[in-house]
Amino acid sequence: MKNLSLMRLSIWAYLAIFFAYLLGPLVIMSIAAFNSPEFPRATPWECLTFEWFSALFQDERILNGIKNSILVGFGTVVLSVAMGLAGALMLTQLGPKLRATYYTIIIAPILVPGVVIGISTLVFWDRINRMLGLDADSFLSNGLFLTVIGQSTFIASYCMLVLVARLQRYDTALTEAALDLGATHAQAFRKVLLPFMKPAIASAAVLAFLASFENYNTTTFTFGEYPTLTIELAQKVRYGITPAISALAFISVLLTVFAALFNEANIRRKELVALARKQATVEELSRGSFKMPGFLSSNWAAVALVIVACATVVVVGTATVYSPQQCIADVQEQKRLETELRIQELQRQRELRRQQQEAEQGSTAPAQSKPAGNNSGFGGVFAPSTLSGEDSSSAVEPEAKASGFGGAFAPSALSGEETSEGSGN
Amino acid sequence: MSAGVGVDLEKLWIRFGDFVAVRDANVHINGGDFFSFLGPSGCGKTTILRAVSGFLEPSEGQVLIGGNNMKGIGPNKRPTALIFQNLALFPLMKVWENITFSMEVKGASAKERRKRADELLDMIALPDQGDKLPWELSGGQRQRVAIARALCAEPDVLLLDEPLSALDLKLRQHMRTELREIQKRVGITFIYITHDQGEALTMSDNIAVMRAGVIDQIGDGKTIYNDPATAFAASFVGENNVFRGTVKQVQSDTALISTNRSGDLLARVSSANQGKMKAGDDAMMFIRPEAFALAPVGAQGDHFVTATVTNEEFEGNAFNIFMEGEGGKEMKVSLPNLGQSFDSHKGQPMTLQYDVQNAVAMPAGDLATE
Numbered sequence: 001m002k003n004l005s006l007m008r009l010s011i012w013a014y015l016a017i018f019f020a021y022l023l024g025p026l027v028i029m030s031i032a033a034f035n036s037p038e039f040p041r042a043t044p045w046e047c048l049t050f051e052w053f054s055a056l057f058q059d060e061r062i063l064n065g066i067k068n069s070i071l072v073g074f075g076t077v078v079l080s081v082a083m084g085l086a087g088a089l090m091l092t093q094l095g096p097k098l099r100a101t102y103y104t105i106i107i108a109p110i111l112v113p114g115v116v117i118g119i120s121t122l123v124f125w126d127r128i129n130r131m132l133g134l135d136a137d138s139f140l141s142n143g144l145f146l147t148v149i150g151q152s153t154f155i156a157s158y159c160m161l162v163l164v165a166r167l168q169r170y171d172t173a174l175t176e177a178a179l180d181l182g183a184t185h186a187q188a189f190r191k192v193l194l195p196f197m198k199p200a201i202a203s204a205a206v207l208a209f210l211a212s213f214e215n216y217n218t219t220t221f222t223f224g225e226y227p228t229l230t231i232e233l234a235q236k237v238r239y240g241i242t243p244a245i246s247a248l249a250f251i252s253v254l255l256t257v258f259a260a261l262f263n264e265a266n267i268r269r270k271e272l273v274a275l276a277r278k279q280a281t282v283e284e285l286s287r288g289s290f291k292m293p294g295f296l297s298s299n300w301a302a303v304a305l306v307i308v309a310c311a312t313v314v315v316v317g318t319a320t321v322y323s324p325q326q327c328i329a330d331v332q333e334q335k336r337l338e339t340e341l342r343i344q345e346l347q348r349q350r351e352l353r354r355q356q357q358e359a360e361q362g363s364t365a366p367a368q369s370k371p372a373g374n375n376s377g378f379g380g381v382f383a384p385s386t387l388s389g390e391d392s393s394s395a396v397e398p399e400a401k402a403s404g405f406g407g408a409f410a411p412s413a414l415s416g417e418e419t420s421e422g423s424g425n
Numbered sequence: 426m427s428a429g430v431g432v433d434l435e436k437l438w439i440r441f442g443d444f445v446a447v448r449d450a451n452v453h454i455n456g457g458d459f460f461s462f463l464g465p466s467g468c469g470k471t472t473i474l475r476a477v478s479g480f481l482e483p484s485e486g487q488v489l490i491g492g493n494n495m496k497g498i499g500p501n502k503r504p505t506a507l508i509f510q511n512l513a514l515f516p517l518m519k520v521w522e523n524i525t526f527s528m529e530v531k532g533a534s535a536k537e538r539r540k541r542a543d544e545l546l547d548m549i550a551l552p553d554q555g556d557k558l559p560w561e562l563s564g565g566q567r568q569r570v571a572i573a574r575a576l577c578a579e580p581d582v583l584l585l586d587e588p589l590s591a592l593d594l595k596l597r598q599h600m601r602t603e604l605r606e607i608q609k610r611v612g613i614t615f616i617y618i619t620h621d622q623g624e625a626l627t628m629s630d631n632i633a634v635m636r637a638g639v640i641d642q643i644g645d646g647k648t649i650y651n652d653p654a655t656a657f658a659a660s661f662v663g664e665n666n667v668f669r670g671t672v673k674q675v676q677s678d679t680a681l682i683s684t685n686r687s688g689d690l691l692a693r694v695s696s697a698n699q700g701k702m703k704a705g706d707d708a709m710m711f712i713r714p715e716a717f718a719l720a721p722v723g724a725q726g727d728h729f730v731t732a733t734v735t736n737e738e739f740e741g742n743a744f745n746i747f748m749e750g751e752g753g754k755e756m757k758v759s760l761p762n763l764g765q766s767f768d769s770h771k772g773q774p775m776t777l778q779y780d781v782q783n784a785v786a787m788p789a790g791d792l793a794t795e
Binding site for chain 2: 180
């Protein structure tokens with residue numbers, strides 16, 4: 001009995017840890033999107049702000065990246081789903097011997113590193129372009145075209161896997177029945193096979209879009225004049241990130257939650273409708289007047305969807321009237337006061353130390369110390385200016401601010417360090 | 426003969442690689458007939474059906490429908506409709522859309538289609554069920570929808586591939602009569618595939634018995650049952666007691682067979698084999714369980730068999746007696762239940778007699794394996 005409850009407890013603990021591992025970074029990221037410091041972080045909490053969202057929507061490069069990503073995404077969806085469906089149909093037409101070989105060949109692009117696909121796409125289409133005697137700015141060397149082609153190379157294989165799974169449950173007798181009843185091959189495909197494949201095609205399309213949207217290593221070789229969102233983000237990180245990135249992350253998390261809830265609500269609604277159809281009498285069915293369940297009735301996903309939607313509307317509404325200026329000003333005032341106090345403290349300590357040194361008169365030379373321990377782990381590479389908000393002690397020293405190394409080699413920083421070490425001893 | 430469209434198979438061969446699925450089939454099916462292909466699974470009967478419906482091109486020979494050679498004409502252009510073994514109703518379409526699919530692909534309006542669907546639903550006794558989805562119907566109802574869907578295409582020939590095999594016994598028997606009635610009403614040619622001899626015998630005007638790609642015999646049910654052409658036909662259609670032996674003497678249409686374990690017995694040579702049997706040939710003779718009658722114990726002669734009763738069972742309409750003759754020769758006898766008293770003879774010897782007309786002899790051949 002006791003063992004059992006211990007077992008249960010450990011399962012719950014495991015689940016908690018697992019979900020914390022999965023969702024923790026997202027939660028931190030989302031909180032950081034609403035925090036006012038200029039470096040994305042969740043603690044210490046300073047002020048609730050929506051300015052990072054407006055910063056995001058004013059960032060031309062990010063917006064352009066999103067636009068390009070969506071364009072590429074749609075292109076990839078159309079191309080990969082079409083190729084995937086063709087590949088899947090082909091697979092069902094082949095004999096068992098050929099099938100294994102064909103399957104390996106068609107799956108291979110998934111196993112090839114994205115970088116290789118990127119480079120080879122670029123080189124291949126460049127050769128074609130030259131063979132056709134076209135200019136360097138022709139359609140074939142267009143960044144959008146190359147990216148769509150490059151990504152579809154392997155995304156089509158994913159689509160094919162999804163479609164094959166559904167196609168395997170397809171009864172080919174259905175196509176034969178359609179033909180037998182006088183349908184042409186095109187009609188049999190459109191009226192019988194395609195409706196059957198619809199759910200799988202939808203899944204494959206979503207999968208293809210997401211895979212395309214998040215792709216970096218293939219795109220990085222092919223984007224040309226059309227940097228996608230991932231490319232823009234990667235380039236931005238080199239110059240330091242702001243919580244605007246967190247805001248973007250938060251929006252994508254929210255969109256995902258919306259899509260998931262919408263999908264779940266839809267599935268549940270279909271189940272309920274099927275149940276209602278089953279319970280309906282024949283007359284009700286033929287008159288089409290059987291009791292349809294309400295959208296929200298016994299459908300938690302729909303309820304959650306509505307709640308999330310309402311919450312979003314409320315937050316957006318608040319954001320348009322809310323102004324964190326007072327809070328930010330307060331925080332800055334508080335920081336200024338803290339800083340002044342530290343400066344006074346430092347000066348007092350320095351005074352004390354000089355007096356000691358005078359008394360002991362050069363008995364020991366100060367040892368070379370390590371870089372300042374109170375610096376961030378990144379050594380300030382991301383944004384030197386963010387350090388001022390993060391670390392008030394280095395903000396005090398004007399020399400430290402100027403150095404790219406977070407004040408590690410500034411003489412005054414050294415002295416400060418020594419002081420603290422000295423006081424520690 | 427009625428005005429329906431006939432079907433002819435002429436020297437039809439169908440091969441898959443080295444495997445011969447159909448060997449030199451020559452069949453003439455009268456217009457308006459209910460014609461069955463009867464045979465065990467894997468005998469090639471479905472292959473023939475697919476060749477008629479156009480899903481398969483014959484390797485040799487030809488299929489004629491209404492006298493027209495169907496070579497190179499696809500299934501969607503042939504005047505045939507096929508009812509699939511698993512019915513193959515379109516799962517995402519409502520019943521009425523299923524039924525009128527053949528009109529939809531020709532571009533008929535929804536209103537027209539709906540009207541026709543309602544007529545057909547009335548005909549198959551499923552009024553007002555048009556808005557259901559196929560999985561919402563019972564097995565027998567789905568069966569009838571499949572028939573309606575095929576009939577909606579107004580085919581000249583309806584092909585049925587074991588459509589009743591998935592149904593339970595009661596429903597199967599009911600559907601037999603229903604199918605037969607529908608066929609009489611619409612007056613078109615039905616070609617029916619089955620491994621169930623009961624279905625074939627009760628419904629068909631004519632039956633072709635198939636074995637391993639070869640058509641053994643074509644004839645009406647009575648001929649096939651009473652006058653089988655081959656040992657296979659005799660053993661596959663209905664129950665039969667087989668006696669192996671050699672021909673001792675042939676006299677016009679009767680043969681004296683020297684059986685291996687039951688002595689010399691007289692039998693009628695089946696009509697397909699008359700003149701083909703001579704003394705010394707290996708032969709088989711068949712006697713139906715119901716063709717036996719009880720005789721005084723110990724009676725001797727060329728139409729008496731004596732054996733020991735091993736088991737008895739009561740089947741309702743008949744008493745079945747299982748017997749073991751000399752050398753382990755097993756026999757089954759069915760005595761119709763006419764209300765007579767029945768005394769158990771288990772373990773006792775019993776003598777049976779038969780009318781020579783009810784015993785058929787033919788050259789030895791392969792038997793149907795159960």
